[in-house]
Amino acid sequence: ELRLSHQWSDNDVRHKVAQMVADEVAAADVDLDIKIFGNQSLFKAREQYTPLSRGQLDMTVLPLSYAGGQQPAYNLTLMPGLVKNHDHAARLTSSPFMDELEKIMAEDDVMVLVHGYLAGGFAGKDGCATTPEQLKGKQTRAAGKAFEQMLAGAGASIASMASSEIYNAMQTGVLDAANTSSSSFVSYRIYEQVACYTPPGDYALWFMYQPLLMNKTTFEGLTQEQKDALMAASEKAQAFYLEEAKKEDGDSREVFKNAGVQIDEMTEETFKEWQAIAKETSYKDFVASTPDGQKLLDMALAVE
Amino acid sequence: MDPLLLGGLVALATVIVLFSGVSVAIGLLIVSAGFLLVFDGARSLQLMPEILFADLNNFTLLSIPMFIIMGASIASTRAGADLYEALERWLTRVPGGLVISNLGACALFAAMSGSSPATCAAIGKMGIPEMRKRGYPDGVASGSIAAGGTLGILIPPSVTMIVYGIATETSIGRLFLAGVMPGLLLVALFMAWSIFATWRSGDGKVLAYTPYSWKQKVEILPRVLPFLVIILGVLYAMYGGIATPSETAAIGALLCLLVAVAIYKLWSPKALWTVLRDSTKESVMILFIIAAAGVFSYMLSSLFITQSVAAWIADLEVNRWVLMAIINVFLLVAGFFLPPVAVILMAAPILMPIITASGFDPIWFAVILTINLEIGLITPPVGLNLYVINGIAPDIKLKTILWGSMPYVLCMVLAIVILCIFPGIATWLPSAVMGQGL
Amino acid sequence: MAGQTPGTHHARTGGNPFLRAVAGISTVSGWIAAAMIVAAVAITCQMIFIRFVLNGSTIWQTEAVVYLMIAATLIGLPYVQHLRGHVNVDLVPMALPMGARRALAFLTMAAGIAIVAVMLWYAWEFWHFAYVRGWKSDTVWGVALWKPYLALPVGLALLLLQLIADLVALVLRHDTPFGLDAT
């Protein structure tokens, strides 16, 4: 029996990915049972990587950047401007850059079963929050350290809080703008509080790598049949994950539009503008604080 | 082993361990460690400190000591006495004005304090001796304050609402607002019973009014001002866009400390240390239970007990109101033995999926849960407010306090029934202020 | 029937030097915990000021406040134990005759000491792990995690010390079982 922990509810795509792997493996009839503990019922969201790497937990679906404090290289998996859209993200997951990351994971006895990126956007309370100019001087909540650095570089003020607090903070005026994932924008009903939404489209800044991970030693202890079943299930789940990720962005766009929120698109020009700021802020800090940082960054940027 | 059977074993072991007299937090750790070791192996035992840390690693928890400091600093001054005196001078023509004033003062104080024992102590210190002096029966004097004190966790701010909000990811701002009208409903019920009980005790002149001149009425008003400043300041910070509810607690704590020092001259280091010591003591006690309950619920979840019990209850196929009644009895019994925070943390993961699946509003349920836990505060064996009263008025027999409190327990049960019939009493205000939303 | 005893009841030392030393250490821990809570209030107010009045960025405050609260809780444990502030259900001990009550007190104290000792061991191991691997928090502030994690072994060690002192006080009959007076 394997134990899989994650932080999401049953209708979240990341739960569905985990469930799919569990179901497929069960159907393969190889005497392998995956028990899913969702909703942080076993470990808190940010406390899953350590038990995974120590073999106290077998599997998890996790934003890898949560462990960026343990392996600074992981910070590249939530870095503004590295991923343009979902197809680009899919190419990134099968690139030499990802091979490098997997080597680092292997040092912690961790391996990837299912690759996947989810995207997110920006929303502004009184107006659009798309360009650096628009975010200047705004109290902004950003998801992730690198985004906070980039936004601060653009002159925004950073307020840190959980995504569950965005709604109230927007309503009372503590926040002017927020950045989070498409699904959080919808599930926390942020559309009731904002005037303008910048969903991920042809261009988006915010992509977060959220793979299904497994403890490597545990995996190696399985029989060949079990390994094969697990890998086959994972491959199927990965295709599903990509489709659902795209769909989520589209859904968030629809929901906000139907709620009467203005939809603003991120253009290539704005994307480049942000990337230029990121180069001076988040990229710079990443390279300075990560062994082989420049090499890894170049490898990621090299993916067409 | 079947998880349901295992769950029964855990329940039995928990009751035995907690009744052995060990402190609640350490008892929870002992039970968790025992079951993890036997059914999950040493690897889970190894995780206990990590889980302990993770459960405290939450910004929202910060508001617990802050709201406790608010209550403790004001409670250490004569502000509580000022409050009920002012109310009494103005309510003098109302029969039973003094007990009414004390209950009103409890409600107002509850709007500044997040914890119940603090509310109880603040008003009771002067209120109980005064009521007894004027001939109110001991049971009414002590019972009304014990019950009035429980309002501390229903009328916002509230430590238990914060814990509920964290455990269920519900908006704390909404939860706070949901407690306001049920709180007022309870105050009204408490007042009604107090007047009736006093009248029944046959000493009619207690209910007659003491005359106060207009001069006396006006001159006490400035002494109530600090309360209004604090309450309005906190409300403005919370709903006016200055800070999130958890941050607001710090503003409240600072305001209360400042008021206590500047207006009530609480500036001797010894007096300040007493405030800090009491706040630290209560906060650490609650936070340790929170952390230990986190380890306990890890154990329940790891052994698949939480999930199995929730699925079992969901499959019961009983009428949703029968289900609600069962849940209430369960909460009531748990509340008899455990402090409110521990009950919430252990019950929330099991109950939440059931509550939402049967179509109950989690915000409304928070109020029902809180009133249940208020009952636990004035019932043995662990009734924190009873001990506070016992400390304030040692010459009233614990038995008298207990019997005096019983009718107020019935008031709370009545309030739960009323809330089940008219859920809008809890849900209307949060919707009106913050929109339908989450 | 007592539960959390109000007032200023606390562990009795009977003038024993070891017990007095531990009482002293626990009291200092209490001061440190209280100071940390006050610091958390101050930092939170500073954060609100920066954000609301100056419209500035607040990077490190929430994290610092959380770590202070965790440390205050853990470091405060021995003090609250010393003050007998950890709530318990002592219906059964009260109902027991003195001999049985004493035996039960030994049993619960030994169990408490055992669990805290086990947790202390793993807490130390966890802290050491974070220290050797150089873990940092995944925020802009990026604190070295061994610093906040240090509160775990330190707090548990201090609690263990106070629990042992309580057991010694019981053995030497300086304190009564469960702090209850003979009835």
Ligand code: NA
């Ligand atoms: Na309150």
Ligand code: NA
């Ligand atoms: Na009780």
